[in-house]
Amino acid sequence: MIIDELVDRVAGLLPDPVDELQVAALLESQGITDQVAVDRYGRTDVFALGQEVFERLPRGSVAVQDDAPTGTWLHAVRGPLYLLPTTAFPAVAAVLGGPAAVRAMVVATVVSWVWGSGASAVAHRLLGGGAAATATRSLRWLGAAGTAVATTTATVALGWRSALFVLALSGLQFAIGVLLFHRREKLLAVAVLPAGAGGVIHLVSGATAAVLVLGGTTVLLAVVGAWRAGRGTRDAGGVRLPRARTLLGAAVPSSGYAALCATLLLHTDSRYALSALDLAVAAAPLVLGMGVVEWRANRFFEVASEELRRCALPHDFAPAVRRRLVRELGLCLLALGSAALVLLVALRWAGELTSSGALLIDGHVLLGGAFFLGFVLVRTSGAATAQLIVAAALLGNVAAVALGADPVPVFLLTCAALSIFLLMALRGSAGQVRHYR
Template sequence: MSGGDVETPQVTAGKKPPRQHPAGKRFTAGEHPAPVLHPVVLPQISTDPLDELVDRLRPRLRRAVDGLQVAAALEADGCTDRIARVEYGFTDVFVLADEVFRRLGPQALEDSGPPARARGRWETLRVLAHGPLYALPSVVFPAVLAVLGQRSLVLALALAGGLGWMYSGTAAYAAYKLLGAYRPRAAAVLLARTTLAGPLIGAAAGATVVAVTGGGTALILLTAGQLAYQMAGTVLVFYRQEGRLAATMLPAVVGGGVYLIAGAPARPAAIASAVAGVLAAYVVALASTRGRGERDELPGGPVLTTWRRGITGVTCYGLCSATLLLHAQAPYLLTRFDVAAAAAPLILVMGFVEWRAEHFRGAVVGLTHRIGRPADFRAAVWRRILGDTLACLAVTVVPAIALLGSLAAIGKLTAAGILMTAAHVVLGGAYLTAFLLAGFERHLWLCLSLLAAIAVHVGGGVLLGAGPIVDPPGSATVDTALYLGSVLGLQALFLIGLAPLVSQARHYR
């Protein structure tokens, strides 16, 4: 039968053909056609399980900013790749999360804010300020060293610095995971508790140093204050309140600067302003954790259990990273100012390194929309990495040149200082790669690479009779050259670890 023919009912012998209902329904003799009814269109109720999932998640994801936040909420609820495939028909949780985020639609803003461009500029300045904020307490160190001038101070600062780096990084990572799973109250409670415990951990570290190498109560107070400031800074950065952190520490910066100019007469005022600044930052940080989230939100324990492996990896990475920096500089804190100050350029530009790392994923997601060929995509991603690395190196060079010029002006510039400063310039690029690896949760590779760099530096120093363990006269140049070589190798190891991951488009869905 051709597509244009109309079917004609066949007539059989002795039977009447069936009559046709006006609406198209057939009926036979003896049946009475029902009256023609005008259909009433009822609202259709969706039976799509994805729509039900979106409706269930909508109250919790009112402020979701991307699919990654939706993915965190799905994983916190126990959604696995298998569930995404079997129940919803998506290849994995991240693809499902992108579709859920799309169906959530535009999120209504609860309050009016500045234009997007102004907010973007503020966000950039906020991240760039992280480096100087990390360096604020160092302004007061000369006054503290003059009071506590003892070799045990070096060990105390190194131990407290390493513990603070590891402790604050772990707390921030866990809090971000809770926030991503829409547990703001649990994140605030976690940050408040870790902040309260921070000074106690610092005091314990100081007491250990005092018991082993000697010292007094002032040393214990110093390490407690160091942990208090690191946790206060972590909390205020977490809640994007860098301005408050700077305001609380401004008197300490002024006091430290006056001491550098006026000398001993200004020492008591400098130390008092530093103590007041740390206490103020600590109180403001604790106050910032209050009133977050709702009391009836879901518990955060299951989320932390889910991310237990990542939390452990962040802790180990923080410890190894702090060890890499501190083990090389600690021997020179009291004896070689030019070598000890070499870390300043890196600290000042860490905000820039964070900023470039934060924008990397968004930039590569844009590449996935514009580039179709895998080879072109890989080349574009590596060009991006190369460009960001060179930018971090170039930005770090600026304060490094300023530091070396200042040292030369006062007659303190040495070959060891130049080599150690160059090593920290290289670390500016290496830490960009480290942030990218951390974004892929490759903490094991990070730790192994850092331990390898430390082993090269320390082991090479032992073999050559130089370094933090063996330090005869004149060995500082050899030691710093070894350190420069070890961080160059570290950059290579980080890139090797990044190579299998960074150019795969599936990581940027």
């Protein structure tokens, strides 16, 4: 039925509406007027249509609300948990050879980032509709399928030795996604310790066999933990699962945006993975600070909702939210910049810092701020606007490097321009009330 299609669309945009008036407001924002309600849906007006859609929407349970994204301090520790397993990469490079290891890392990272973003969008869509158990199973099996895709790609393109590394790395990255979806940061911290210890061993002694064993232990612990996470969850009673095309509609934009972000990052970083030390570790502040970026993005929406209740007049709301957006961006840049400053001082003390390395580190700080703005833009305007902006930045970056420009300053300027254009796009969407109800 045509009403069912509308219910699926509203459920994807507004998983937990307060009342039928909020649904009616969303329908009006989507271009559904009283005349459309009469002509297309056979209802007297948009409010009658909103009431019927509201009554048909799946209802979430208390457990679902507990799993909803919130801005907690635990997000801040995710960055170190992302980074710790990467300390074993030099040992892998020693076994596979540097160029082969970099190619394998790129394949695993791109597939995991892109596929994982789509899988996460599907899981959150199911979770928001009250299907907690289905969300858990979907994320688990989609992660397994993504690992198979990455491994098959590596086997065909790179050979079986590199494919083994891709299998381990992509499996670990998908497992990390599942554990963080279920907020199992403590379990993840235990799982990544062996790989971190292996990285220290390789740095001190140059040993590789022990490092590979410890890295494999991390993969095993993370995968087992991810497979067991979420057991005991149940779908809410009477929940209606969304159609496959609705889930696909949630996954594709997220995956597309992730693909553009991954390409922008790796287009520069992959060429320096085995270069001078300051260039090779330039992304470390970004990785360390990504948890803070996620935390402050979620916190922004919580604070915006509080501002919505506080502001007496609508025209007071937009300026207040824009001020908060700038403040949260500043906090993200402060966290990323602090991590970058520590790295810069350490490299300078070790005599390993060059001007190119400093510029590349600064570029990653700006990119972290752009990622924060992108998170907010996707949730307020949808992925299409964010995709267009990132695609334009990526094309400019690729073109400049192809014409012979130095990739490092080009990357810095690209990230600065990206942040500016994302801010310009948010000036219109961030202050709209409907995003925070």
